[in-house]
Amino acid sequence: MEKILSRNFSAGPLDFAxxxxxxxxxxxxxxxxxxxxxxxxxxxxxxxxxxxxxxxLTALKWSFKAPDAPHxxxxxxxxxxxxxxxxxxRQVLYRDPHTLIEGTIAASYVLNADKAFIFIRGEYxxxxxxxxxxVQEAHNNGLLxxxxxxxxxxxxxxxxxxxxxxxxxxxxxxxxxxxxxxxNPRSKPPFPVAKGLWGQPTxxxxxxxxxxxxxxxxxxxxxxxxxxxxxxxxxxxxQVSGAVKSPGFFELPLGTTAREIIFNQAGGxxxxxxxxxxxxxxxxxxxxxxxxxxxxxxxDGPPTVGSRLGTGGIIVMDDHICPIDFMSNLMLxxxxxxxxxxxPCRDGLPYVKHLLDKFEQGSATEKDIDTLKELCExxxxxxxxxxxxxALMPITTGVEKFESLLHEHIKxxxxxxxxxx
Amino acid sequence: xxxxxxxxxxxxxxxxxxERRAGAIYCLYAVxxxxxxxxxxxxxxxxxxxxxxxxxxxxxxxxFTLLRRRxxxxxxxxxxxxxxxxxxxxxxxxxxxxxxxxVALGEISxxxxxxxxxxxxxxxxxxxxxxxxxxxxxxxRLTPESVQKLLDELDQQPFQQSATGSQVIATSGHxxxxxxxxx
Numbered sequence: 268m269e270k271i272l273s274r275n276f277s278a279g280p281l282d283f284a285x286x287x288x289x290x291x292x293x294x295x296x297x298x299x300x301x302x303x304x305x306x307x308x309x310x311x312x313x314x315x316x317x318x319x320x321x322x323x324l325t326a327l328k329w330s331f332k333a334p335d336a337p338h339x340x341x342x343x344x345x346x347x348x349x350x351x352x353x354x355x356x357r358q359v360l361y362r363d364p365h366t367l368i369e370g371t372i373a374a375s376y377v378l379n380a381d382k383a384f385i386f387i388r389g390e391y392x393x394x395x396x397x398x399x400x401x402v403q404e405a406h407n408n409g410l411l412x413x414x415x416x417x418x419x420x421x422x423x424x425x426x427x428x429x430x431x432x433x434x435x436x437x438x439x440x441x442x443x444x445x446x447x448x449x450x451n452p453r454s455k456p457p458f459p460v461a462k463g464l465w466g467q468p469t470x471x472x473x474x475x476x477x478x479x480x481x482x483x484x485x486x487x488x489x490x491x492x493x494x495x496x497x498x499x500x501x502x503x504x505x506q507v508s509g510a511v512k513s514p515g516f517f518e519l520p521l522g523t524t525a526r527e528i529i530f531n532q533a534g535g536x537x538x539x540x541x542x543x544x545x546x547x548x549x550x551x552x553x554x555x556x557x558x559x560x561x562x563x564x565x566x567d568g569p570p571t572v573g574s575r576l577g578t579g580g581i582i583v584m585d586d587h588i589c590p591i592d593f594m595s596n597l598m599l600x601x602x603x604x605x606x607x608x609x610x611p612c613r614d615g616l617p618y619v620k621h622l623l624d625k626f627e628q629g630s631a632t633e634k635d636i637d638t639l640k641e642l643c644e645x646x647x648x649x650x651x652x653x654x655x656x657x658a659l660m661p662i663t664t665g666v667e668k669f670e671s672l673l674h675e676h677i678k679x680x681x682x683x684x685x686x687x688x
Numbered sequence: 689x690x691x692x693x694x695x696x697x698x699x700x701x702x703x704x705x706x707e708r709r710a711g712a713i714y715c716l717y718a719v720x721x722x723x724x725x726x727x728x729x730x731x732x733x734x735x736x737x738x739x740x741x742x743x744x745x746x747x748x749x750x751x752f753t754l755l756r757r758r759x760x761x762x763x764x765x766x767x768x769x770x771x772x773x774x775x776x777x778x779x780x781x782x783x784x785x786x787x788x789x790x791v792a793l794g795e796i797s798x799x800x801x802x803x804x805x806x807x808x809x810x811x812x813x814x815x816x817x818x819x820x821x822x823x824x825x826x827x828x829r830l831t832p833e834s835v836q837k838l839l840d841e842l843d844q845q846p847f848q849q850s851a852t853g854s855q856v857i858a859t860s861g862h863x864x865x866x867x868x869x870x871x
Binding site for chain 2 (some may be wrong): 349351352354358388389390391393420429446447465506507508514515516520546582583585588599600
């Protein structure tokens with residue numbers, strides 16, 4: 268597989284001239300001017316799915332835009348990457364911002380969008396600055412503005428720096444944040460593709476997804492398909508964090524196994540550490556165990572063992588940390604980041620955290636295990652958005668996979684591992 | 689608080705959205721970048737610029753983590769305590785940092801040099817335990833010792849006024865790309 272999104276990472280961030288010299292923006296020659304229906308069809312054939320974690324078919328999402336959708340049409344590039352353990356979009360932003368712009372232009376052309384907002388989390392301020400400079404360069408060189416490449420079509424890109432909060436990554440919450448409201452999710456329908464930013468048709472996609480688009484359109488769906496392995500299409504920037512020798516990001520064929528990624532690419536576990544489990548794609552994915560290492564990490568792999576690919580940000584858990592402490596830390600994150608709009612999430616998640624802490628501190632009883640399970644079942648289907656269900660994915664599976672540990676904690680009146688509080 | 693040029697730039701920025709309130713965060717950042725936090729005077733100014741009420745602005749500031757209503761130290765160090773950093777020992781780093789400043793997290797250190805805040809995942813998981821200094825500078829592979837050394841260095845550092853107002857803001861919009869860059 269060739270490196271696609273990360274091809275310039277070692278040299279970057281490239282300025283416009285250097286990017287152009289490295290064949291940058293070349294894809295646009297075979298995209299802009301081609302019939303939009305053909306392009307959308309090509310994208311459909313490629314099987315590209317949303318890399319932000321949901322894995323929804325990109326072309327299908329785009330096809331929901333009505334043929335007579337009123338202008339202005341907006342494209343929103345979601346770079347609110349805040350999923351713990353995920354740092355792939357950050358790499359594109361910081362190491363090769365022009366790749367993101369090339370993708371944004373190509374995607375906007377297909378969608379006939381008039382304006383693209385690139386929504387960047389506040390913690391990536393330095394990256395936003397780099398991107399803004401790149402946008403200005405693209406503008407000065409005629410790739411943005413009116414009548415791009417004599418196509419009669421024009422586009423402006425607006426770099427929008429947000430100010431924190433994980434929930435902004437939820438697409439409708441993002442739209443509220445962008446409009447200057449609190450980032451509470453909106454009810455769907457209407458979906459953003461019908462009524463999004465300021466009531467106009469709006470397509471929201473993850474930054475990595477958007478970056479893939481021009482290469483698929485220029486080189487063809489078959490080429491993209493050939494980049495994947497084990498039945499998957501394309502490449503993916505996998506990330507590994509935790510107690511491994513070389514934590515980092517690796518652009519690999521989609522469908523690479525967790526064993527290859529953790530033990531080969533990331534160098535394996537630190538000396539004296541043993542793998543006890545891992546979350547395959549960020550904090551809101553279900554636990555996988557060492558016996559699942561050979562499952563290919565693509566959209567259909569982890570679901571065979573009750574998990575999901577998520578962002579492909581693998582968080583490694585090792586024998587130096589108690590799984591219950593691990594789960595409690597995840598809940599610390601989710602309780603803090605709940606937007607507070609609906610009760611099951613706002614009040615339910617802190618209750619889950621409280622129960623987990625009881626095990627750690629030694630005040631839990633057998634009844635608390637039942638309460639914990641029941642609580643997860645009650646919260647899961649009753650929240651306004653996907654935040655709490657996501658938050659509970661590692662908890663329900665963790666409770667199930669490490670249930671013997673819960674009993675042990677009750678018996679020992681707390682955690683016996685050194686690293687637990 | 690702002691020069692006439694900066695005010696003009698903010699008005700220009702607000703006007704490039706269909707609704708002015710979309711630029712509220714931008715204006716609040718501008719105030720914060722200028723004086724370190726958002727004070728009452730700053731709120732009143734953003735009220736005039738955006739047409740939002742004081743309450744509506746407070747609503748935004750209390751929601752968005754990176755906006756603050758209270759003064760901070762000369763530096764702000766956000767130490768990640770999310771899972772990847774947690775498994776690599778961020779709790780010990782936070783404890784060491786808090787002990788070094790002599791005050792609780794979120795308060796200004798006794799020397800005035802720093803405010804330490806726990807932070808959600810910063811996207812620096814491959815450098816865990818990690819932190820972000822003054823919103824932009826990445827601090828990698830912290831240990832209780834290295835964070836104390838960093839805090840010592842911040843104590844020694846003379847205060848440098850960072851660039852002010854619009855110059856330090858990263859967000860754009862085409863109108864800003866042609867305007868206000870060279871002030």
